[in-house]
Every structure is written in structure tokens, then in C-alpha cells.
Amino acid sequence: MTGFANYQREIVQLGKDGESLPFTTDLAALEGAVRAKVPAGPYWYVAGGAGTGATVRANRAAFERWRIVPRMLRNADRRDLSTTVLGMHLPAPVLLAPVGVQSILHQEAELASTRAAAELGLPSVLSSSSSRTLEEVASAGCDAPRWMQLYWSSDREVCASILDRGKRAGFSALVVTVDTWTRGWRPHEMDRGYYPAAQGIGMAIPFSDPVFRSRLAKPPEEDLSAALEVWQRMPTDAGKSWQQFSFLRDHWSGPIVVKGILHPDDARRAVASGADGIVVSNHGGRQVDGAVGALEMLPEVVDAVGAEVDVLFDSGIRTGADVIKALALGAKAVLVGRPYVYGLAQAGEAGVLHVLRSLLADIDITLGLVGYRSPAELDRDALR
Numbered sequence: 001m002t003g004f005a006n007y008q009r010e011i012v013q014l015g016k017d018g019e020s021l022p023f024t025t026d027l028a029a030l031e032g033a034v035r036a037k038v039p040a041g042p043y044w045y046v047a048g049g050a051g052t053g054a055t056v057r058a059n060r061a062a063f064e065r066w067r068i069v070p071r072m073l074r075n076a077d078r079r080d081l082s083t084t085v086l087g088m089h090l091p092a093p094v095l096l097a098p099v100g101v102q103s104i105l106h107q108e109a110e111l112a113s114t115r116a117a118a119e120l121g122l123p124s125v126l127s128s129s130s131s132r133t134l135e136e137v138a139s140a141g142c143d144a145p146r147w148m149q150l151y152w153s154s155d156r157e158v159c160a161s162i163l164d165r166g167k168r169a170g171f172s173a174l175v176v177t178v179d180t181w182t183r184g185w186r187p188h189e190m191d192r193g194y195y196p197a198a199q200g201i202g203m204a205i206p207f208s209d210p211v212f213r214s215r216l217a218k219p220p221e222e223d224l225s226a227a228l229e230v231w232q233r234m235p236t237d238a239g240k241s242w243q244q245f246s247f248l249r250d251h252w253s254g255p256i257v258v259k260g261i262l263h264p265d266d267a268r269r270a271v272a273s274g275a276d277g278i279v280v281s282n283h284g285g286r287q288v289d290g291a292v293g294a295l296e297m298l299p300e301v302v303d304a305v306g307a308e309v310d311v312l313f314d315s316g317i318r319t320g321a322d323v324i325k326a327l328a329l330g331a332k333a334v335l336v337g338r339p340y341v342y343g344l345a346q347a348g349e350a351g352v353l354h355v356l357r358s359l360l361a362d363i364d365i366t367l368g369l370v371g372y373r374s375p376a377e378l379d380r381d382a383l384r
């Protein structure tokens with residue numbers, strides 16, 4: 001057995017002592033548990049998808065179409081989930097996806113989620129729209145790798161300043177999200193009139209940025225709506241094409257990952273433009289209604305660029321079996337989004353830790369039962 005599976009033993013022991021966990025171990029059921037606890041505005045903001053929710057469903061349906069074929073008597077009792085992504089050693093092929101405005105669910109927000117990930121040695125990706133600044137998260141006392149995500153604003157000096165702050169605060173990789181230059185059509189938000197950004201939530205990074213502040217007549221603390229208006233006048237797609245990627249290369253010395261790729265030709269373009277990694281993702285179904293399930297595109301993208309760069313995956317990961325399917329289809333690691341945020345809503349850092357430990361234990365146990373000892377041993381032969 002490996003370390004992560006011990007969580008199962010701890011839980012079983014609790015049961016023997018007549019106790020049970022305060023949380024579900026069924027990560028697919030977490031959403032329902034959180035729905036009963038959190039007000040409708042923030043709940044739907046997180047859980048909702050674009051339009052009719054067809055893409056959210058397509059993400060799950062894509063996992064359902066693949067089945068794992070377990071192998072027997074292969075000495076899989078000792079396992080090692082560790083892997084290397086962008087040259088960084090990870091204890092397991094799991095990262096925390098960038099999720100903005102976490103303070104709508106828990107006041108400790110990104111501090112809690114980053115700490116929980118770091119406790120397990122897992123990297124977390126800080127959203128560009130976080131509720132805490134880069135420097136606050138850096139000083140949370142975590143020694144796991146921290147990556148930063150960027151919504152690539154058209155104001156080059158503001159962008160350069162944010163990248164420079166990230167570097168100085170010790171963020172080791174940059175994730176550039178290319179599928180969200182504007183928000184998708186999201187009835188769940190619009191019909192409830194719930195817009196955290198309108199209250200300045202998720203503006204911690206720009207509002208603490210000296211270059212952004214120099215663009216304002218009055219600081220955001222004195223005139224919030226004017227500051228939000230200036231920010232909104234810096235659209236993230238203005239004139240952007242793959243040619244502008246060199247700007248990021250010039251202002252970021254570490255690895256760059258492009259997040260939000262589905263078509264293999266876009267993956268090739270990203271790599272040709274200098275990306276060190278790709279995240280195959282449809283943003284958890286939040287952007288384009290009726291889009292392809294992200295997992296459906298993973299094999300094509302891996303075939304196109306997997307030999308050159310690390311291909312990561314997100315959108316719809318809920319269980320250990322899901323992670324095994326994504327790895328078998330060629331992902332080097334996966335990012336989880338909503339599940340850890342639901343853990344945060346349940347119980348802050350302890351809730352995130354529970355979700356991550358459950359997922360890692362599930363991956364570890366399932367990998368062993370399927371007859372594999374490490375992520376690297378998995379390939380498409382494990383699936384039908």
C-alpha cells in the first residue's frame with residue numbers, strides 16, 4: 001500500500017470507534033451537500049455552467065464512455081503516484097485548478113485552499129481573479145510549488161507588473177487562460193443577479209497593483225465603480241493572436257502553460273508559439289454551451305503535441321477512476337476545480353484537505369486494483 005490509501009484506513013477506524021466523518025467521501029455527491037448549505041447565489045455561481053448546462057453534462061458523459069479494464073496478479077500492492085510536470089516533482093498527478101473569488105464561499109479563501117494543497121505537496125494555481133493578493137498567498141507559509149494564472153489584459157504595463165509580482169512572490173509557472181476573454185452566457189448568474197465582481201470581489205491582484213492604481217483618478221477603496229470600469233476597459237482579447245505570445249515569453253522567465261485548448265491545431269499553435277504545457281479544458285463547461293466534452297479531445301491533443309510538451313487535463317474530474325482515465329488517455333496530470341471549492345465551502349482548509357485526501361486515496365486504491373503501480377504505466381490499453 002502507499003501513503004495516500006491510508007486515508008481509507010483512518011476513515012474505517014473512525015467507524016469502528018462509532019464515529020463518522022462530517023463530510024461525504026463521495027466527491028460526486030459533494031455538490032448536493034454544498035447546495036443544501038450555501039445560499040443560492042454563490043452556489044449557482046460555482047456549480048453553474050454556460051447556457052443549458054449541456055457542456056457540464058458532456059464533460060461527465062465523456063468519462064462515462066470509457067471503461068477501465070482491470071488487470072490481475074501484477075504486484076500492484078506497492079505503488080508510487082509521483083510524477084514530473086514541467087520539470088517539477090509532484091507527489092501525485094493532481095493540481096488545484098485556478099478558481100476565482102473563493103471568498104464567496106469561505107473567508108479564508110485561497111489561503112485555505114493553497115495551504116491544504118501544500119500539506120499534501122500538491123501545487124495550486126492561483127487565479128488572476130483571486131480574493132487574496134499574490135503576496136498574501138505567498139506568505140501563507142507553503143512550500144509546495146505555486147503556479148499563477150493570468151487573464152491576459154490588453155494593458156501591457158499592468159500585465160507586466162502583475163507577472164513581475166508573481167515572479168518575485170515565488171510563483172514558479174504561469175498558466176495563461178485563453179478560453180475566457182469574456183464570460184460565457186450564464187443564466188444561473190444573470191437570473192439571480194449575483195455578480196461578485198460588481199462588489200470588487202476577485203479584484204485583489206489588480207487593486208493591489210501599483211501600475212493599475214496609477215491608472216485611477218481615485219483609489220478603489222474610495223471609488224469602486226470607477227476602478228471596476230477602468231479594469232473592464234482592459235479587455236483580455238483586444239488584438240490578441242498567437243503572435244502576441246512573445247510578450248508573455250519576454251515577461252516571464254519560467255514555464256508557461258496554455259489553459260483552455262480543445263482543438264489539436266490550437267495545441268500545435270500554442271506549442272509553436274513557445275508554450276511549455278497545455279491544459280485540455282472547456283473551463284468546466286462554463287464558457288460555451290453545447291461544446292464537446294473536454295475528455296473527448298484529450299487523445300487528439302496528446303497525439304498532436306504530447307511528445308513535445310506536458311499535456312494536462314481538467315473539466316469534470318470527480319473520482320479516482322476519472323483521473324486514471326485521463327492519465328491513460330495521455331494526460332501527465334489533472335486539475336480539479338469545483339470539488340475542492342465545495343470542500344472549502346464545507347469547512348475551509350479542513351474541507352479542502354478532506355476532498356484532496358479522498359481523491360488521492362481513491363486514485364491510489366483504484367490504480368492498484370486495476371493492476372498498475374504508477375501513472376507512467378497507464379496507457380490506452382487500460383481502457384475500452
Ligand SMILES: Cc1cc2nc3c(=O)[nH]c(=O)nc-3n(C[C@H](O)[C@H](O)[C@H](O)COP(=O)(O)O)c2cc1C
Pocket residue numbers: 045046047097098099100127128129149177259281282283284285314315316317335336337338339
Ligand atoms: C467558480 C469558478 C471560478 C473559476 N475561475 C477561474 C479563473 O479565475 N481562471 C481560470 O483559468 N479558470 C477558472 N475556472 C475554471 C477552472 O480552472 C477549471 O477549468 C474548471 O473548474 C474545471 O472543471 P471542474 O470544475 O469540473 O473540475 C473557474 C471555475 C469555477 C467553478
Ligand SMILES: O=C(O)C(=O)c1ccccc1
Pocket residue numbers: 099100101129180197202283286
Ligand atoms: O467564473 C469563471 O469561470 C471564471 O473564470 C472567473 C473569472 C473571473 C472572476 C471569477 C471567475
